[in-house]
Amino acid sequence: GDILILVQKRSGVFPEIIRACKALDLPIAGADRLRVGAEMAVKDLRALLSFLATPEDDLSLAVALRSPLLGWDEQALFDLAHRRAPRAFLWQALRDRRTEFPETFAVLEDLRDAADYLRPYDLIERVLIRHEGRRRLLARLGREAEDGIDALLSQALAYERTEVPGLTGFLVWMETDDLEIKRQVDAQGDMIRVMTVHGAKGLEAPVVFLPDTALHRDGQPGVVQLIDGVPVWRLPEDERPEPMSRAQAEEAARSRAERLRLLYVALTRAQSWLIVAAAGKLDTTDGDTWYQRVEAGLNRQGAVPLVTPLGEGLRLQGGDWDGMTGHHAAPVKADAVVLPEMFDRPAPPAEPAPKTLSPSDLGGDKAMPGDAGLDEEEAKARGTRLHLLLEHLPTLPQADWAECARNLVDCDDPAEADALLAEARAVLTTPDLAHVFAPDALAEVPITAQVGGRRLHGTIDRLIIGADHVLAIDYKSNATVPDTAAACPEGLLRQMGAYLAMLEQVFPHHRIDLAILWTRTASLMPLPQDVVRSALARAPNLDLSAGPS
Numbered sequence: 001g002d003i004l005i006l007v008q009k010r011s012g013v014f015p016e017i018i019r020a021c022k023a024l025d026l027p028i029a030g031a032d033r034l035r036v037g038a039e040m041a042v043k044d045l046r047a048l049l050s051f052l053a054t055p056e057d058d059l060s061l062a063v064a065l066r067s068p069l070l071g072w073d074e075q076a077l078f079d080l081a082h083r084r085a086p087r088a089f090l091w092q093a094l095r096d097r098r099t100e101f102p103e104t105f106a107v108l109e110d111l112r113d114a115a116d117y118l119r120p121y122d123l124i125e126r127v128l129i130r131h132e133g134r135r136r137l138l139a140r141l142g143r144e145a146e147d148g149i150d151a152l153l154s155q156a157l158a159y160e161r162t163e164v165p166g167l168t169g170f171l172v173w174m175e176t177d178d179l180e181i182k183r184q185v186d187a188q189g190d191m192i193r194v195m196t197v198h199g200a201k202g203l204e205a206p207v208v209f210l211p212d213t214a215l216h217r218d219g220q221p222g223v224v225q226l227i228d229g230v231p232v233w234r235l236p237e238d239e240r241p242e243p244m245s246r247a248q249a250e251e252a253a254r255s256r257a258e259r260l261r262l263l264y265v266a267l268t269r270a271q272s273w274l275i276v277a278a279a280g281k282l283d284t285t286d287g288d289t290w291y292q293r294v295e296a297g298l299n300r301q302g303a304v305p306l307v308t309p310l311g312e313g314l315r316l317q318g319g320d321w322d323g324m325t326g327h328h329a330a331p332v333k334a335d336a337v338v339l340p341e342m343f344d345r346p347a348p349p350a351e352p353a354p355k356t357l358s359p360s361d362l363g364g365d366k367a368m369p370g371d372a373g374l375d376e377e378e379a380k381a382r383g384t385r386l387h388l389l390l391e392h393l394p395t396l397p398q399a400d401w402a403e404c405a406r407n408l409v410d411c412d413d414p415a416e417a418d419a420l421l422a423e424a425r426a427v428l429t430t431p432d433l434a435h436v437f438a439p440d441a442l443a444e445v446p447i448t449a450q451v452g453g454r455r456l457h458g459t460i461d462r463l464i465i466g467a468d469h470v471l472a473i474d475y476k477s478n479a480t481v482p483d484t485a486a487a488c489p490e491g492l493l494r495q496m497g498a499y500l501a502m503l504e505q506v507f508p509h510h511r512i513d514l515a516i517l518w519t520r521t522a523s524l525m526p527l528p529q530d531v532v533r534s535a536l537a538r539a540p541n542l543d544l545s546a547g548p549s
Helices: 013-023 040-053 058-066 074-082 090-096 102-115 120-130 133-141 145-162 167-176 242-267 290-300 376-395 398-408 414-428 431-437 490-506 529-537
Strands: 003-007 028-031 033-035 180-182 192-196 205-210 224-227 230-233 270-276 304-308 311-315 442-451 454-465 469-476 511-518 523-527
Touching (some): 013 028, 040 058, 040 120, 058 090, 074 090, 090 102, 102 120, 120 145, 120 167, 133 145, 224 242, 270 290, 290 311, 376 414, 376 442, 376 469, 398 414, 431 454, 431 523, 442 490, 469 490, 490 529, 511 529, 523 529
Parallel strands (some): 003 192, 003 205, 469 511
Antiparallel strands (some): 454 469
8 A cells, every 4th residue: 555656547557567466476556547348358249248138149249259258269269150051140050050069058148047147147147157158258358357347337327227127228328328437446455556646636645656767759640730719621741831830849848848847746656765666668859758857857866776677767765764673563363264164065956946837837638528539739830820820810901811821820721721710700700709819908918926936927919908817818729619618628718727826916806708719610618717626736746835925
């Protein structure tokens, strides 16, 4: 905390000083201003996040693969990109060759699965900790990368306090916001501080280093300069008229005076010890660098030669430094810490979470005895096609049904396609079913809830929500239609019982009605609640005594 290192600007030697101090394990506070987006570690993390948000972003995936996070070399990336199918995305090519790159694919697949529900901060932490991203970045980029990583995490938390914590929004926010952090390095505690001379105004330290005192080049002058407040185009030196040359000389004098003021600020920051060094070239014409000015002043004050490990320098001192005695604090002996035995053995593996069930996974027959012997896959394919027609045709005029059916039904047999359209048309034009396909009825409604100690997730074919009641309808295309609800196949009753249990949690103050729409006969069969509840209670993989949670 007694040491302050001052530079003229943040480019050049500034990052090298921080890198060297961290390489020597010196406690350093880092840069006083940090542009988060410019840090190499942040660029690698942002590329990985961009891929997770948009898997079709080939460039972001390529950057992530080549970064320390995934560790690919140039040849491996070229081979993956060059050998992929024409017009195929890089992610698709990696998935097709997942057996060749199991570790990379496992990391990316895990992050993609988590990207939809984790907050940006949690997702970055998952990369850094679970997939060892922090260790990999520091191993490649050095310990100075810690500042950028920690700043990115801080910005992710700041974003979540003001915005909806979504990955896409966070990436847009990073692109549009100039994420520059100004640190209060004067409050960094017992750490070396590195900052610009301009930023050190008002600060002091017992020991001050000035390593950036060599030849300082001003930035390129603009193409416009002001002469008595009038903007004019800047001309080459041999073509300038006298007023422009005079204005140029005045501008150079102001710049030189400002540099001298900054030198005064730099020299007066030291309370006891000032070390001046020059990283770079000196001025061979006017001798106008800070280093040469300090050297000339030391010689005028009678400085004596000083031999250092880096060569001979000058030293000017006052007071009896050699007579001072140093005081060393007694070493502190730390008490041995005995950890409980549980820390000596690995934690047991976590219990796998129960698999999410579909209402159709609850067991029981799905077909009537008269349907026995039919090909199960063909029956499922036929039911899927019929569901598509009943979902989309009600939104179109009848004149367009035939054309829409041809686009929806992927069937090689024209006769089968015509039969499906005829069956769907009979259902949609039955007067008693008009309320099922009314504009306010909801189609293909996803629903999820905790039932019997298990998470259930399903899709209700048709949902009609009234002021005090809800009607849930499921399409069934069985060849044999039962006469009564009690005669329905056990598997269908369990499925409808699951919908009842879930809807009762979503609509606790509504009456829940259930029905099956048999497409073969275009008829709607109401299902009593007691019948479906009894069937659900017989499902072997649910414990209804647990109740909803």
